[in-house]
Amino acid sequence: MKRLLYILLLFFVPLITKGQLVAVVYTDTLICLGSNTIKLPYSTVGTFLSGNVFTAQLSDANGSFASPILIGTDTSITSDTIFCTIPATTPAGSNYRIRVVSSNPIITSGSNGNNIRISPAPEFTLDSEFHACARRKIELSVASADTAISYSWSGPSGYTSIVQSPIINNVSVLHWGIYTVVGSKSGCSVTKNTFLTMDVPPPAPAFTSNSPICLGDTLILSSRWMAAAFSAYIIGPNYIDSTGGSSRQFVPTLADTGVYISYIYDAGDCLGDTAYLHVTINQVFVPTAVIWPMPGNSVNPYTPVTFYSRVYNHYKPRYQWFVNGKPAAGATDTMFTIQNFSSGDKVHLMVYSDTTCTQIVPSDTVTLYIKLGVDDVMHVGRISVYPNPAIDKLSLRLGSNANGPATIELYNTLGQGSMKGIQVVEHGVLSNIDVSSLPSGMYHILVTDEQGNYKGDFIKD
Secondary structure, three states: OHHHHHHHHHHHHHHHHOOOEEEEOOOOOEEEOOOOEEEEEEEEEOOOOOOOOEEEEEOOOOOOOOOOEEEEEEOOOOOEEEEEEOOOOOOOEEEEOEEEEEOOOOOEOOOOOOOEEEEOOOOOEEOOEEEEEOOOOEEOOEEOOOOOOEEEEEEHHHEEEOOOOOEEOOOOHHHOEEEEEEEEEOOEEEEEEEEEEEEOOOOOOEEEEOOOEEOOOOEEEEEEOOOOOOEEEEEEOOEEEEEEOOEEEEOOOHHHOEEEEEEEEOOOOOEOOOEEEEEOEEOOOOOEEEEEEEOOOEEOOOOOEEEEEEEEOOOOEEEEEEEOOEEOOOOOOOOEEEOOOOOOOEEEEEEEEOOOOOOEEEOOOEEOEEOOOHHHHHOEEEOEEEOOOEOOEEEEEOOOOOOEEEEEEEEEOOOOEEEEEEEEEEOOEEEEEEOOOOOOEEEEEEEEEOOEEEEEEEEEO
16 A cells, blocks of 8 residues: 555656746845845745745845845745845845745746846934024034935924035924934935924023223123023123123223123023123323412412413313312302402312213412511512423513522422522523423422512413
């Protein structure tokens, strides 16, 4: 009986194995590396035995199956689809072919019939998340060394772009969400996503100062916001402070006048709105006041005395005359006439520089005397002085036509001797008296010769 079965098998198995065919049904001509799997349909004719395995094979880049690469298997015994994986290390090429080989019985299909191009997938990197500050700009940065890749972006609110690393200006809630970029090269593409989040930056800080100030004073700048941990920055014409504190103090120069700005960075490094402030540094004018009396500070009884003044280094000066330390009513001009005074009365002038940085400067004090003695009244002559005011030289005309030596003495308004010398009088005139070394101010002159004393006053510029 066993022998009979053996004879029957020998007779029928060749009949069963005859007529099996495998055909590849694959029409694609491009495979992109990194795209995971491809579907390879195949069809069969005839009967394949149990335990059969269909194996998909990839040729080399020249289409040769001398050393085929296994890319997928299927244990079916009839037509089906093999899910194939192309190795990531497969060299790029344009002449690849695919075939299918069965194991039971061993049948090899023809190739797919068309050359297949295998290309590497575009390589680029994209952060999974971007963080933006509201009302600022953000760059969706894509990094790649391959300049041949083209990009296509899509995002919230209909956003599109074809730039590799697009910049979104004036970020708002409309830009918040998922952005998708497709990088393409040689028919292959890679899709990646990123998420854009947004922070609302702080508003402009409360920016104040103690301006306007006078030159030499301390400027105080304060930039504050409700969150004390945030850092405030201040920039001015000649000033930059990025230490992050809320208050600054320094002594400015005139060049520091101008517009200052302040802004805040929050904990998320978002730049806030800018606050503006104008700072004014005012020049300080310190005037110098000189006064002199006419006809002098020593006069006969009931003789009025008129005071004249000259002010240097001033800006819109205002005047107030004082008698014995008290302001004289209505005496607010450059000249002041006093009558019915007593011997020993003291007169001085206060000058106010009418600016933001007001400076009050007193002149020297002049003491008035009334001549009561016979010698004072009868024997003291007046001197004519020219030029008056004088810069370096002056000449004196005495009240006589005397000739001969005379002693000249100059006193400041405090009665302090400033110069003394002897000079020859010619026909009552003393010429070219050198006063160039004297400080500016008012001076009293006393000339003594054999005929008596002569007094006068002059201003040294």
